[in-house]
Amino acid sequence: MGRCIGVRKKPVTHLIDLPYGSWQIGALPTAGWSSYSVLSASLMRIYLIVALAILAFTAVIIFLIDKIKKTEHESIILARSLGVFLKQTSDFVYYKDSNSRFIFCSQTLADITNHEHWRDMIGKHDFEVFPHDTATIYNEEEKPVFNEGKPLLNKVNPYYLASSEIGYVQTNKWPIFDDNNKVSGIFGISRDITELKNATEDWKRNEIFLPRVLCLQWNGVLNLAITYL
Incomplete structure (x- = not known):
């Protein structure tokens, strides 16, 4: 067969069975066997620890990136919903x-101003967007809220509609x-109650004048009856 070669390290061999015997094939690296020594157990441990640390750091970075993306997505949804x-x-609605x-307010407030x-x-500021008379009312009523931290509830205030007509709101x-x-700010909600207030005032006026009208009518009936007696 071939020429026998002596080597310092055993080649990689493979046995092939044939009908009339067998062949054994050996293989050697073309560049020869590496001259580097096998890594020691302690050095292998160090490399393993470093590799695990890199993997852990990478996992943390990926987790933080996902969390940031989730937070950004939630912020976008919140801003869009607001x-x-x-x-x-x-x-x-307003926040000062x-x-x-x-800081922000409803479009309804922007429309009337x-x-x-x-x-x-x-x-x-209120004095930059509202007429002076109503701005003074709003500004004065907010002072106790800022200074004492007490809410202002169910207060009826006048306001000017976009048509310059007077309307009324219930303010909190x-x-x-x-x-x-x-106290770092104020959150407020004012609801239009113009129709309710006008109806209430009409009812109060009727409550005052109706008895007088009935009294006059009754007196007229009595006088008419006395005349015919």
Whole structure:
């Protein structure tokens, strides 16, 4: 067969069975056997620890990235939902900072103050968007909310419609507290009650005048009866 070659390390062999005997094939690396020594157990442990640390760090990074993406997605949904609410609510909704300036408000409030979009109200004060007489009322009633942290509930206030007519709202304002329990802003909801207030005033007027009218009519009947007696 072939020429026998002596080697320092045993070649990789493979036995092939044939009908009349067998062949044994040996293989050696073309570049020869590596001269590097086998890694020690302690060094292998170090490499393993480093590899595990890299895998753990990668897992943490992936987890944080997923969490950030989830938070961003939730923030987008929240902002979108808030925008829909502010656009579609029929109430006057507003949130002010510690200087009583608008952080956000409903589109209804922007409409009656001649602002195209509620975002145009951001950073403005009552005296910049309302007539002076109503702005004074709103500003004065907010002072106890800021100074004492007490909510303002069920107060009836006048306001000017976009047509400059007088309307009325039932107002509720609550203090917003920061982590130090200090008032950092105000959240308010004002609901139009113009029709209810006008109906109530009409009823009160009728309550006063109706007895007088009935009394006059009754006196007229009595006088007419006396005349014919």
